[in-house]
Amino acid sequence: MSNSGGNRVVELVQYGLGGVGRALFGLVTENAQAIYNQLGVDLRYRALVDSGSVLHLDENSALSPQHLRHLAAGLQGTPPERLINQQGAVKKPSDLAVLATELDRLRSDDRGARLVVVDVSGASENIMSPVITAALRQGQRAVLANKRPLCGPIQEYRQLVAAAGTGANRLRYETTVGAALPVISTVNSLLDARDRIHRVNGTFSGTLAYLTSRLEEGVPYSQAVQEAKDKGFTEPDPRDDLGGVDVARKALILSRLLGNDLELKDVEIEPLYPVELAELDIPGFMKSLPQLDEEYAQRVSDAAAEGKVLRYLATVSEGKCRVGLEKVDKDSPFGRLQGTNNMIVFTTNRYNQSPLIVQGPGAGAEITASGVLSDILSMARK
Ligand SMILES: NC(=O)c1ccc[n+]([C@@H]2O[C@H](COP(=O)([O-])OP(=O)(O)OC[C@H]3O[C@@H](n4cnc5c(N)ncnc54)[C@H](OP(=O)(O)O)[C@@H]3O)[C@@H](O)[C@H]2O)c1
Known part of the structure; x- marks a missing residue:
């Protein structure tokens, strides 16, 4: 399949740079051009976040594809480099503040890009659930490999799911159960087809x-x-x-x-x-x-x-x-x-x-990262 126009810019704010997060960063960085050519989806990283720091990939201090590949290689190297040691990385104020910065920038850019919050962190529900709910309420999207935001108190879960709306395909979490195996999508297909x-x-x-x-x-x-x-x-x-x-x-x-x-x-x-x-x-x-x-x-x-x-x-x-x-x-x-x-x-x-x-x-960093990318792309194409 080749790109037949209608390109979409999708900007990723990724929380988590452990096994899955680093594999995903490498996968996206390596394949961004091919994805653009074949699917018309222009995947760009806007921010990388770990437990203590953030790297905002600002267009003005543009990190070229070459820089991104260098960063990916360092983060995956042996021993892997810490995010805080990367040029431009700073101590983060909070996970919500990172999102707020990116939402502000998205509004001022006015380029019609979509933001996807990618939660491949091991953070608890009280940290990530508000971040994801806030992004969804602002009309943005979220992809989760982290189970915890979906396992908090039922009221919070309901708020999170309601923020995604119905039928808009703005929240995906296939890899939370069985990594990249089609488990969540199978349940959804069965329910859509009115099976019990x-x-x-x-x-x-x-x-x-x-x-x-x-x-x-x-x-x-x-x-x-x-x-x-x-x-x-x-x-x-x-x-x-x-x-x-x-x-x-x-x-x-x-x-x-x-x-x-x-x-x-x-x-x-x-x-x-x-x-x-x-x-x-x-x-x-x-x-x-x-x-x-x-x-x-x-x-x-x-x-x-x-x-x-x-x-x-x-x-x-x-x-x-x-x-x-x-x-x-x-x-x-x-x-x-x-x-x-x-x-x-x-x-x-x-x-x-x-x-x-x-x-x-049903586990493994590479396989899970591939499932996360698949979720991101399936949203981007809608
Ligand atoms: N590995 C698998 O096979 C697999 C399969 C399906 C789902 N998952 C889920 O995917 C997530 C990531 O798995 P993993 O194997 O990559 O875990 P991991 O190697 O332990 O990495 C966890 C990452 O989360 C970061 N983190 C912790 N608190 C954070 C916060 N408040 N904000 C941003 N980042 C934060 C950690 O940062 P620091 O490095 O600074 O501590 C680390 O980079 C987990 O929720 C896991 O349950 C994993």
Whole structure:
């Protein structure tokens, strides 16, 4: 497809320069010209923001494509450069103030550009939810990989969604659930086509999928967790994965999309470690894990006696949301799932006897960045 005119300028204000943010910056910078040629979308960075600093990419101190590539290379280098060390970067007053500056500039530029706030940060909902809601209220757009702004109190969630309006395609968050896998878009397509979704079941954590596969192979719990940590599948503190809250956030996002007014505290969460281990430091926690080996080996063998295996599943149905270990038939789609892939099963009026299944890698900086870019472009084309 080639550009047949009707070019659109889309200006990005990106919050977050971690794994996903840096991958996205590199992806956009490398492909901006090809995107312009093929789709007529002129993607430009206006601001980059991390936890403490901002770099406003002002047209007057124009950063040429060459400079942008240099910046992208530095941010992704080994070791990666900090944003604050880049020419022009300053300590930020606040995340909202960064947005306000960009909105002012957009108004004074008067070039008909669209602003997209891209939240690929790890910031909390009380920081990012007001930023996104404010941008949407000003008629701008937002793309999120960060789940937290969609998981705050239901009133805030409603305000955020209402600010995006209906049918205007101004808020996209495909990568919050299953990275670039089409999960949110599948729910939206089913709902648009007036199907009724009875249940969504999913393995939404590659880390926990790995863990349950290894348990099934007879590996002790403590060893499986240590392996997952050594392979970089877990967060530095494995409790961030084992606690199930990240999976619960994904389940909550889906549940709210289905129209349920649940709060995060309403999601029933089964953590994979007991509360007594929550206060230990990381080495202490890792050392304490063998005490759980017997319990998990027993659960695996109880399941096997029934021809089943354990999977860490999210179950979202009308008014109910649970995440935890479930026994599933060994030869069911979930039972056959190995490795770190995610699998999401939709049971609907139309997909009933044979449910609709989406499967593939559900994490990774590059893949998530590609999903974020896809969201940005699908908005830009409307
Ligand atoms: N990685 C994946 O596979 C994946 C998949 C789907 C969704 N996500 C989501 O995508 C987001 C980014 O993931 P990641 O792996 O890139 O995380 P990460 O490597 O931990 O990076 C987080 C980034 O957020 C920045 N940040 C924190 N507070 C901020 C604030 N108030 N304003 C602006 N930036 C702020 C951090 O800045 P500093 O560097 O200054 O601390 C850092 O650059 C997370 O919300 C994650 O849950 C990730």
